[in-house]
Amino acid sequence: MGFNKEKRIVLRHYGLVNPTSTEDYVNKGGYDALKKAKAMQPMDVVEEVKKSNIRGRGGAGFPTGLKWSFTAKITDADQKYVVCNADEGEPGTYKDRLVMEGVPHQLIEGMAIAGHAIGATKGYIYCRGEYPNSQKALRQAIADAKAKGILGDFDLEVRSGAFAYVCGEETALIESIEGHRGEPRYKPPYPGVAGLWGKPTIVNNVETYANIPAIIENGADWFAGIGAGNYPGTKVFTLSGDVVNKTFVEVPTDVTLREIIFDFGGGIVDGKRFKAVQVGGNSGGIIPEELLDTPIDFDAMSNIGMTLGTGAVFVMDETRDMVDVVKCMMKFFEHESCGKCTPCREGTFRLFKGMCKIANGEANANDLATMETLARVMNKTALCGLGQAAPTPFQTTVRYFAADYQKRL
Numbered sequence: 001m002g003f004n005k006e007k008r009i010v011l012r013h014y015g016l017v018n019p020t021s022t023e024d025y026v027n028k029g030g031y032d033a034l035k036k037a038k039a040m041q042p043m044d045v046v047e048e049v050k051k052s053n054i055r056g057r058g059g060a061g062f063p064t065g066l067k068w069s070f071t072a073k074i075t076d077a078d079q080k081y082v083v084c085n086a087d088e089g090e091p092g093t094y095k096d097r098l099v100m101e102g103v104p105h106q107l108i109e110g111m112a113i114a115g116h117a118i119g120a121t122k123g124y125i126y127c128r129g130e131y132p133n134s135q136k137a138l139r140q141a142i143a144d145a146k147a148k149g150i151l152g153d154f155d156l157e158v159r160s161g162a163f164a165y166v167c168g169e170e171t172a173l174i175e176s177i178e179g180h181r182g183e184p185r186y187k188p189p190y191p192g193v194a195g196l197w198g199k200p201t202i203v204n205n206v207e208t209y210a211n212i213p214a215i216i217e218n219g220a221d222w223f224a225g226i227g228a229g230n231y232p233g234t235k236v237f238t239l240s241g242d243v244v245n246k247t248f249v250e251v252p253t254d255v256t257l258r259e260i261i262f263d264f265g266g267g268i269v270d271g272k273r274f275k276a277v278q279v280g281g282n283s284g285g286i287i288p289e290e291l292l293d294t295p296i297d298f299d300a301m302s303n304i305g306m307t308l309g310t311g312a313v314f315v316m317d318e319t320r321d322m323v324d325v326v327k328c329m330m331k332f333f334e335h336e337s338c339g340k341c342t343p344c345r346e347g348t349f350r351l352f353k354g355m356c357k358i359a360n361g362e363a364n365a366n367d368l369a370t371m372e373t374l375a376r377v378m379n380k381t382a383l384c385g386l387g388q389a390a391p392t393p394f395q396t397t398v399r400y401f402a403a404d405y406q407k408r409l
């Protein structure tokens, strides 16, 4: 079957327009959607996005139109903000970089449409510190679009990320833009009501904004009819690990994991057998072969107790031992925890130490049971998604790859 199910909305201009040429983007129909949106009433733009049923592509899957409507409704704010989450910190994920470096104007256009819809004249793109090329591409594109008068009164700025995974969490990101240490805030209030400098702020992912021009251009019904009904559109996936084609692919959201790995990905390297796949980055669940026929839409993944996350697809062959894999992942979270809340600060440290003990053959069944209790406490009590989701690789492998643990106890 190969790549014949591929469908490009986010990456429709990728590789076909010169990212450094505004003219080229305009000649291919770029910024037509912004013109169309500006001729519409702001609330009608919000309604169109709502009707399209697009949900956030940054991990949490929140309905985008609904998020915009909360902020659009606020009439007594002297300033509102449009923020783009371009921190892209999940290991194995580079979908947002493709947009920023390949089609920067499409992101800018999506954000300018959002500015018109919610009544914001200022926007920020918080771009991963490790992405200097993305920052450069965006700064050039913004300067050129401004100089050509395309953005009107919408002002847009790029802010460099702080080299910290937690800064991708939307309230930590806002703290970081404000110049503070990147630590999450207590919610509520949500950013839509009180975000950047206390003003109403929408925060969306790069891929979410990059879908907006096509939705305005082709209409909500067109978008709502693609892929899975409750999570329509396409999703960009980045494949890594023991898969033949270490590449990216954009597909409708009703394609299955098996199709992504074996058709688009070309299967497992060196003719080995498939063992597991982690979807969504380090905080995603590790999935066994029997669940591979799950469609990759947000709800289908949560129905099997997994997450779609950012769309990273990390494939592991039969030689991978889940204890070693999870130990590495727990080291990552122990390092990235910001330390603001106790469940995450202590929990990530203790899960990592626990995994080291298991890997060294020094743990027993009681130790494993204690780690499982700790993991559940973290799921329920950590302040933000980092601590809540950090135990996921551990929990899903204990459930689906118990033999790897039993061998070491």
Ligand SMILES: Cc1cc2nc3c(=O)[nH]c(=O)nc-3n(C[C@H](O)[C@H](O)[C@H](O)COP(=O)(O)O)c2cc1C
Pocket: 055, 056, 057, 058, 059, 060, 061, 062, 064, 085, 086, 087, 088, 089, 090, 165, 166, 167, 168, 169, 170, 171, 203, 204, 205, 206, 208, 384, 385, 386
């Ligand atoms: C620890 C952590 C890291 C995150 N990193 C990112 C990220 O790099 N990019 C992103 O868009 N969302 C990230 N998120 C999700 C954001 O908090 C937020 O849900 C998202 O930016 C909303 O945009 P969307 O509705 O368009 O998906 C992260 C969340 C957590 C808890």
